[in-house]
Amino acid sequence: MGKTKNLKELMANNGTYVILIAxxxxxxxxxxxxxxxxxxxxxxxxATVYGCMALGMTYVIISGGxxxxxxxxxxxxxxxxxxxxxxxxAAAGKVFPGLPELPFIVPVFITLAAGFLIGAFNGFLIxxxxxxxxxxxxxxxxxxxxATLLITGGQPVSNLTNGYVVLGQNLFGVVPSVVLVFxxxxxxxxVLLRRTVFGKSVYAIGTNERAAAVSGVKVPSRKIIIxxxxxxxxxxxxxxxxxxxxxxxxxxxxxxELIAIASCIIxxxxxxxxxxxxxxxxxxxxxxSVLRNGLTLLKIESxxxxxxxxxxxxxxxxxxxxxxxxx
Amino acid sequence: MAEEKYLLEMTxxxxxxxxxKALRGIQxxxxxxxxxxxxxxxxxxKSTMMNCLMGIFPPTSGKIVFDGVxxxxxxxxxxxxxxxxxxxxxxxxxxxxxxxxxxxxxxxxVNALGLVNWKKMYEDTKKVLQIIELDEDPRTLMKxxxxxxxxxxxxxxxxxxxxxxxxxxxxxxxxxxxxxxxxFKIIRQLKAEGRSVIYISHKLDEIxxxxxxxxxxxxxxxxxxxxxxxxxxxQIIEMMVGRSVENLFPKVKxxxxxxxxxxxxxxxxxLFRNISFTVRQGEIFGLSGLVGAGRTELMETIFxxxxxxxxxxxxKGKDFHPTCGKDSIDAGMAFITEDRRGNGIFPIQDxxxxxxxxxxxxxxxxxxxxxxxxxxxxxxxxxxxxxxxxPSQKQLIKNLSGGNQQKVLxxxxxxxxxxxxxxxxxxxxxxxxx
Numbered sequence: 001m002g003k004t005k006n007l008k009e010l011m012a013n014n015g016t017y018v019i020l021i022a023x024x025x026x027x028x029x030x031x032x033x034x035x036x037x038x039x040x041x042x043x044x045x046x047a048t049v050y051g052c053m054a055l056g057m058t059y060v061i062i063s064g065g066x067x068x069x070x071x072x073x074x075x076x077x078x079x080x081x082x083x084x085x086x087x088x089x090a091a092a093g094k095v096f097p098g099l100p101e102l103p104f105i106v107p108v109f110i111t112l113a114a115g116f117l118i119g120a121f122n123g124f125l126i127x128x129x130x131x132x133x134x135x136x137x138x139x140x141x142x143x144x145x146x147a148t149l150l151i152t153g154g155q156p157v158s159n160l161t162n163g164y165v166v167l168g169q170n171l172f173g174v175v176p177s178v179v180l181v182f183x184x185x186x187x188x189x190x191v192l193l194r195r196t197v198f199g200k201s202v203y204a205i206g207t208n209e210r211a212a213a214v215s216g217v218k219v220p221s222r223k224i225i226i227x228x229x230x231x232x233x234x235x236x237x238x239x240x241x242x243x244x245x246x247x248x249x250x251x252x253x254x255x256x257e258l259i260a261i262a263s264c265i266i267x268x269x270x271x272x273x274x275x276x277x278x279x280x281x282x283x284x285x286x287x288x289s290v291l292r293n294g295l296t297l298l299k300i301e302s303x304x305x306x307x308x309x310x311x312x313x314x315x316x317x318x319x320x321x322x323x324x325x326x327x
Numbered sequence: 328m329a330e331e332k333y334l335l336e337m338t339x340x341x342x343x344x345x346x347x348k349a350l351r352g353i354q355x356x357x358x359x360x361x362x363x364x365x366x367x368x369x370x371x372x373k374s375t376m377m378n379c380l381m382g383i384f385p386p387t388s389g390k391i392v393f394d395g396v397x398x399x400x401x402x403x404x405x406x407x408x409x410x411x412x413x414x415x416x417x418x419x420x421x422x423x424x425x426x427x428x429x430x431x432x433x434x435x436x437v438n439a440l441g442l443v444n445w446k447k448m449y450e451d452t453k454k455v456l457q458i459i460e461l462d463e464d465p466r467t468l469m470k471x472x473x474x475x476x477x478x479x480x481x482x483x484x485x486x487x488x489x490x491x492x493x494x495x496x497x498x499x500x501x502x503x504x505x506x507x508x509x510x511f512k513i514i515r516q517l518k519a520e521g522r523s524v525i526y527i528s529h530k531l532d533e534i535x536x537x538x539x540x541x542x543x544x545x546x547x548x549x550x551x552x553x554x555x556x557x558x559x560x561x562q563i564i565e566m567m568v569g570r571s572v573e574n575l576f577p578k579v580k581x582x583x584x585x586x587x588x589x590x591x592x593x594x595x596x597x598l599f600r601n602i603s604f605t606v607r608q609g610e611i612f613g614l615s616g617l618v619g620a621g622r623t624e625l626m627e628t629i630f631x632x633x634x635x636x637x638x639x640x641x642x643k644g645k646d647f648h649p650t651c652g653k654d655s656i657d658a659g660m661a662f663i664t665e666d667r668r669g670n671g672i673f674p675i676q677d678x679x680x681x682x683x684x685x686x687x688x689x690x691x692x693x694x695x696x697x698x699x700x701x702x703x704x705x706x707x708x709x710x711x712x713x714x715x716x717x718p719s720q721k722q723l724i725k726n727l728s729g730g731n732q733q734k735v736l737x738x739x740x741x742x743x744x745x746x747x748x749x750x751x752x753x754x755x756x757x758x759x760x761x
Contacts, residue, residue: 191696211673213670274676
């Protein structure tokens with residue numbers, strides 16, 4: 001009796017960790033290659049894009065909102081930035097033909113600024129007109145996808161400058177630089193959420209918006225920052241997408257917002273707001289990445305992998321509902 | 328005297344929540360056809376007891392006998408079937424549906440094809456509305472009704488279930504005095520039909536007026552029951568708080584100082600007009616008025632949560648024009664709101680979060696990071712200072728009783744060291760002599 005209770009408690013408090021470790025152990029037993037350094041790096045590498053998106057999404061979800069435009073933000077910011085980061089003699093048509101080769105800082109800045117401003121605009125619409133985040137960001141998805149096609153004429157933006165190449169392919173020891181970027185963001189975002197006034201206000205808004213206003217939280221301006229922050233994280237993801245392939249397609253990151261949302265929820269954030277943390281979101285993102293990697297090692301087709309990931313998301317949400325009702 | 332027959336007998340009921348013992352062996356006996364008042368400070372266990380009775384959650388132990396049958400392991404639906412219904416304090420009807428859809432929700436009359444028989448539903452609704460003398464078309468949408476009328480619809484629903492016992496949880500807290508009289512008329516009528524009513528209220532004059540007997544509870548225990556006619560209000564209060572009344576609010580002599588707050592000709596677009604008053608330092612200033620008179624709205628306007636149309640507010644000698652709660656907090660104003668659940672507590676956050684949130688700027692340290700240790704210490708200090716009953720400061724506030732939640736809110740505002748504290752209906756459960 002006592003033992004089962006302990007196990008229950010362990011699962012209730014650290015369920016996702018247990019699941020993640022159990023998955024790793026199981027896959028290692030069947031395919032020992034899983035635990036190699038190379039493979040672990042590839043698990044992390046695979047998680048960086050939607051992982052970065054999930055970091056920003058964590059803030060949005062804790063505040064009781066949702067950012068369905070995240071995938072479109074990745075593509076738009078990534079494409080817009082990359083347009084300013086093409087080599088002088090890009091073979092396949094440049095977006096801005098006359099543009100000389102600019103220092104890497106320019107496309108980086110443009111990418112980040114684009115994501116930030118689009119996110120801020122989402123937040124502005126949501127807080128000023130009191131429109132549901134679901135609707136605003138769903139609408140923005142279409143707007144941004146259209147704008148992305150408009151910029152590129154439907155063609156991928158390729159032949160990017162050396163900065164992109166370095167970001168996409170450089171290794172620090174065994175760690176790819178994009179993974180390093182992801183790890184740094186995890187630390188920064190976690191501290192920002194746990195140890196700043198802004199972080200606390202995110203929880204306050206998500207738990208009880210009216211009480212937050214009475215308690216001195218400037219709800220409208222905070223919401224703008226929350227969505228801007230999500231946009232910023234998406235633009236980092238966009239930068240990574242472009243750097244990895246040295247090109248970015250206007251249709252990049254389609255559906256990624258769902259994987260990012262799933263990472264948060266699997267980790268334990270509640271879609272109704274007020275709970276969640278960066279740590280648990282990272283665990284959620286890793287569970288998805290490990291699952292995909294393990295299935296690949298087991299030589300299971302990618303269509304089946306997609307189905308498996310979908311089922312895990314549904315299962316995780318069902319668990320969340322149970323967790324909440326048992327309280 | 329012969330053994331009296333009871334409609335409801337709850338005996339030795341206990342209920343434990345994680346870390347909190349909400350009920351410790353309480354009892355309640357209600358006769359058929361009586362109006363029974365339930366009294367006790369918030370946190371005394373009244374709501375918990377009623378939730379047990381309604382089958383919303385089961386008691387940890389104890390016996391519930393209703394209508395001569397012991398009832399075990401039942402849900403809210405069963406409770407409605409065997410004749411208990413409850414009018415919640417905070418009504419949550421389906422605003423966009425009609426009166427009749429609300430009344431017959433989940434048990435709509437159907438025709439041979441299994442489709443809803445709207446005509447029968449309409450006629451049936453008319454009948455029950457007639458019983459309680461509510462003159463409204465059954466097809467009226469709920470959102471077009473006043474709170475008092477929504478309550479009537481709830482009562483109609485209870486009547487439609489043919490309930491023998493109707494629980495009313497603070498029914499008068501959101502309606503006007505005139506509407507309360509109307510409510511009393513219906514209660515008397517229900518009583519005449521042999522139904523029983525459990526009436527929960529903090530308003531002792533109402534208890535005196537409408538109830539036949541009362542039961543008093545304190546800290547999850549049963550104190551006693553009495554015939555309403557046999558006891559005075561003072562005796563009731565004494566039973567409720569466990570002390571005699573004289574020393575309940577020891578008046579401390581405080582020198583009255585300069586004017587702190589001066590409100591002049593304050594107007595709102597539609598809610599109130601030309602309000603003027605002044606509050607001096609060290610003064611307790613009472614603001615009264617019926618529900619709907621605009622008190623809450625007035626205070627929200629002073630605090631900057633609503634926009635004023637015209638008029639001036641001077642606070643500590645300076646013109647005061649806050650545009651949000653933060654401005655007022657920074658200026659030294661605190662606001663304990665009326666609607667604790669609506670805009671007071673952060674239910675799924677812990678006590679620490681709930682108590683420090685309004686004062687959070689005070690904990691910003693180097694690098695703009697929060698000093699979490701200081702926050703923990705301050706919270707612990709206030710838990711002790713105003714005697715908040717909780718196993719730990721990591722406890723989620725929703726797990727505390729209403730009174731203790733209110734204390735956490737008091738702690739939240741005391742931490743901001745305010746010059747003036749606005750309390751909107753703080754008696755919705757508080758026993759601090761602060």
